[in-house]
Amino acid sequence: MSASAERRDPEPELAFLEGIEAGRTELDPGELDDLFEGVRGRVEKSGARRLNALAEQPTSRRRLFALACCALIVVGLGALLPHSNQPLPPLALGAIFGSFGVLLVVAVVIAFRPIYVPALSPVWKIGLGVAAVAAAVSVALVPELHAHLTARPAEGAFLGKALPCLSFGLLAGLPGYVFLRLLDRGAPFGPLLAGVAAGLAANMVLELRCPVGGAEHLMFGHAMVVVAFVVGVALLERLVLRRA
Amino acid sequence: MAVVSTLALHAMSLPRAVRARVRSRAVAGERSDEELMLAYVDGDEAAFRELFERWAPIVHGLTRRHLRDEDLAREITQQTFFKLHGARKDFRRDGKLRPWLLTIAMNLVREHWRRGKRRRHVELDEQREVAPTPDKSRLELEQRAEMLHEALAELPETQREVVELHYFQERPYKEVAAIVGSTEGAVRVRAHRAYRKLEAILQKMGLQR
Numbered sequence: 285m286s287a288s289a290e291r292r293d294p295e296p297e298l299a300f301l302e303g304i305e306a307g308r309t310e311l312d313p314g315e316l317d318d319l320f321e322g323v324r325g326r327v328e329k330s331g332a333r334r335l336n337a338l339a340e341q342p343t344s345r346r347r348l349f350a351l352a353c354c355a356l357i358v359v360g361l362g363a364l365l366p367h368s369n370q371p372l373p374p375l376a377l378g379a380i381f382g383s384f385g386v387l388l389v390v391a392v393v394i395a396f397r398p399i400y401v402p403a404l405s406p407v408w409k410i411g412l413g414v415a416a417v418a419a420a421v422s423v424a425l426v427p428e429l430h431a432h433l434t435a436r437p438a439e440g441a442f443l444g445k446a447l448p449c450l451s452f453g454l455l456a457g458l459p460g461y462v463f464l465r466l467l468d469r470g471a472p473f474g475p476l477l478a479g480v481a482a483g484l485a486a487n488m489v490l491e492l493r494c495p496v497g498g499a500e501h502l503m504f505g506h507a508m509v510v511v512a513f514v515v516g517v518a519l520l521e522r523l524v525l526r527r528a
Numbered sequence: 529m530a531v532v533s534t535l536a537l538h539a540m541s542l543p544r545a546v547r548a549r550v551r552s553r554a555v556a557g558e559r560s561d562e563e564l565m566l567a568y569v570d571g572d573e574a575a576f577r578e579l580f581e582r583w584a585p586i587v588h589g590l591t592r593r594h595l596r597d598e599d600l601a602r603e604i605t606q607q608t609f610f611k612l613h614g615a616r617k618d619f620r621r622d623g624k625l626r627p628w629l630l631t632i633a634m635n636l637v638r639e640h641w642r643r644g645k646r647r648r649h650v651e652l653d654e655q656r657e658v659a660p661t662p663d664k665s666r667l668e669l670e671q672r673a674e675m676l677h678e679a680l681a682e683l684p685e686t687q688r689e690v691v692e693l694h695y696f697q698e699r700p701y702k703e704v705a706a707i708v709g710s711t712e713g714a715v716r717v718r719a720h721r722a723y724r725k726l727e728a729i730l731q732k733m734g735l736q737r
Contacts, residue, residue: 402709
């Protein structure tokens with residue numbers, strides 16, 4: 285800090301700004317009571333909702349719950365339920381689960397960033413959504429990652445080829461999305477970040493379960509799940525909440 | 529610097545209401561903010577009320593200066609305490625409440641701006657309705673205050689919040705940096721630039737000796 289800058293330190297020159305307070309109202313006891321009643325009303329309303337107990341958990345626990353939920357979905361639906369897919373080769377496993385896993389963890393950490401620390405720029409959150417979509421699309425478009433998949437989608441209508449995986453993916457991710465929203469304390473971009481985590485978890489399930497290859501199927505049956513969660517579900521919730 | 533020196537001279541006779549409000553509470557026997565917060569976490573509802581009485585006027589003053597909208601300031605004051613309630617289980621025994629509260633309030637203010645809500649200028653008449661009848665010197669002071677309010681409003685958000693916290697809330701630079709999520713050096717630079725810009729705006733407005 286230069287000497288000039290120190291000299292220009294707001295003390296005492298900005299002391300005149302205290303004049304802003306002159307003649308202005310203070311909160312009198314009655315107003316303070318009204319304000320407090322408003323806060324108490326909100327607290328009571330939120331306390332009446334049993335599920336709100338999840339959002340009131342300490343942040344570390346909320347993050348742990350969210351990650352555990354996503355892991356449960358991936359392991360439970362993707363690995364433990366019987367399926368006909370071959371095990372993923374190490375390269376594919378590392379690339380897909382490495383990139384998706386990192387993005388998922390970052391999404392959960394940011395989604396449950398407590399409000400008493402300075403807020404991150406929205407660019408981070410929107411960027412994470414874009415990165416999740418880009419990762420899902422990239423994985424679908426790299427044939428080497430799916431070289432082990434020999435099955436091809438059944439002949440038929442375009443949508444019919446992708447619909448089973450798309451539906452399964454959406455259903456697989458939905459419980460995760462709902463659970464993450466229940467853990468949320470109303471953070472900005474909460475729906476978007478929950479969508480990122482749920483979409484990536486659902487996509488990982490599809491990568492583990494689905495024996496069908498082909499760029500078209502992977503794009504519209506798998507990657508579209510992430511797009512649907514990141515853009516669709518988050519937008520839908522926003523619209524519904526706005527109307528309510 | 530002539531303008532600023534004049535301002536400093538005027539400042540000598542001004543009430544120190546803002547500072548008095550944020551002055552630390554050293555009254556014997558009074559529980560600290562942190563003790564109250566911990567008591568509230570343990571279920572003491574009265575402690576929350578006490579915290580509210582202690583901090584709501586400060587949060588309200590901070591948000592009102594920032595938003596220049598009385599209703600909005602009250603709403604954000606309420607939201608701040610509601611968010612504090614929601615996050616209470618995160619409060620650590622070695623934590624400090626003041627940065628928590630101010631950060632929550634500032635985050636809510638930023639969120640308000642992000643959502644594209646535009647600043648609504650509160651009419652001077654409206655303010656006078658609720659203000660005590662001013663004498664002549666007080667009116668002059670109010671007019672000057674209004675000019676300063678406008679000058680403050682012209683500062684970029686990042687500079688204004690630093691002035692709000694450092695000057696009005698008397699937070700040291702280190703704490704301001706923690707609240708706005710920046711480094712102490714960057715905050716000092718912002719304050720310095722804010723001051724220079726305020727000086728220029730006030731000169732342009734004709735606030736002279």
